[in-house]
Amino acid sequence: MFIFKRVAHLQDWIQKKKADGRKVGFVPTMGALHYGHLSLVEKSRAESDVTIVSIFVNPKQFNDPADLVKYPKPIEKDLELLYTSGVEAVFLPEVEDIYPSHHSTAIHFDPGPAASTMEGEFRPGHFSGMAEVVYRLLDITKPDNLFMGQKDFQQLSIIRKLIEDFKLPVNLIMCPTVREANGLAMSSRNVRLSPEARDKAGIIHNSLVEAKAAFKTGASVEEIRRNVFEVFKMENFRPEYLEVVDGFTLAKVQSYNDANQIVVCCAVYVEDVRLIDNLIWKQNVLN
Numbered sequence: 001m002f003i004f005k006r007v008a009h010l011q012d013w014i015q016k017k018k019a020d021g022r023k024v025g026f027v028p029t030m031g032a033l034h035y036g037h038l039s040l041v042e043k044s045r046a047e048s049d050v051t052i053v054s055i056f057v058n059p060k061q062f063n064d065p066a067d068l069v070k071y072p073k074p075i076e077k078d079l080e081l082l083y084t085s086g087v088e089a090v091f092l093p094e095v096e097d098i099y100p101s102h103h104s105t106a107i108h109f110d111p112g113p114a115a116s117t118m119e120g121e122f123r124p125g126h127f128s129g130m131a132e133v134v135y136r137l138l139d140i141t142k143p144d145n146l147f148m149g150q151k152d153f154q155q156l157s158i159i160r161k162l163i164e165d166f167k168l169p170v171n172l173i174m175c176p177t178v179r180e181a182n183g184l185a186m187s188s189r190n191v192r193l194s195p196e197a198r199d200k201a202g203i204i205h206n207s208l209v210e211a212k213a214a215f216k217t218g219a220s221v222e223e224i225r226r227n228v229f230e231v232f233k234m235e236n237f238r239p240e241y242l243e244v245v246d247g248f249t250l251a252k253v254q255s256y257n258d259a260n261q262i263v264v265c266c267a268v269y270v271e272d273v274r275l276i277d278n279l280i281w282k283q284n285v286l287n
């Protein structure tokens with residue numbers, strides 16, 4: 001496994017692979033890897049000839065500086081996991097490699113209304129920082145396939161728009177959310193939960209599963225939110241939002257017939273850890 005720290009070295013290596021006709025898969029991460037990330041690697045290895053994983057904790061997407069400081073960085077363990085997963089190359093840039101002081105990496109991208117609700121509303125600046133780093137990483141790696149998790153559904157929707165708007169020649173592949181045994185979506189932040197809270201946090205996913213039937217049979221989003229938040233009235237739980245949205249536009253929907261793909265998304269603080277999750281409630285593929 002190659003570990004690249006410099007952009008030019010990574011690009012030389014990628015160019016050689018591409019010249020040999022190899023299809024490149026790319027998995028961007030912020031490290032503190034768990035099986036959710038490794039499922040993206042697995043998918044990339046199945047769909048591509050070589051897989052590159054980047055580990056970069058992007059300061060521009062943290063609206064809360066304390067969250068950035070607390071973000072876990074177990075780099076040795078991460079490299080070991082990637083090595084055993086059969087990754088060909090890891091990109092470990094410094095902030096200066098991604099945002100060089102001698103030229104601007106800012107992009108003129110309007111993520112549209114999809115960026116102003118949910119995560120966009122509660123984490124101002126998060127999506128512009130995220131879009132900028134993903135654009136920069138795609139510009140460096142120029143992959144054939146980009147693998148992202150459904151876990152961050154809104155992020156993925158915004159990257160889909162970024163790819164469309166800039167006509168980037170990359171195939172975006174969404175990978176399903178990997179969960180712990182109790183249903184809690186795997187996240188790098190879960191290690192900050194006490195064992196009791198981690199156990200209880202399985203209720204987030206289970207509540208979204210249970211609420212689906214009510215929505216399908218006519219319950220309003222208001223009622224669903226009230227009922228789910230009632231369940232979250234537990235010690236150390238503090239729900240932030242619950243929205244039911246069109247999976248393509250992220251516009252809020254009111255009833256089951258409003259869209260072909262319907263996704264419920266929520267954010268909840270458990271102890272001082274902010275957890276997000278979502279579930280696809282309706283998936284009608286139109287072809």
Ligand code: AMP
Pocket residue numbers: 028029030031035036037039040147148149150151152175176177178179185186187188
């Ligand atoms: P992060 O390191 O949190 O920026 O995540 C890097 C990528 O891994 C993103 O595309 C995430 O959506 C994806 N990811 C994170 N957690 C999971 C999970 N539990 N299941 C599937 N994908 C995930």
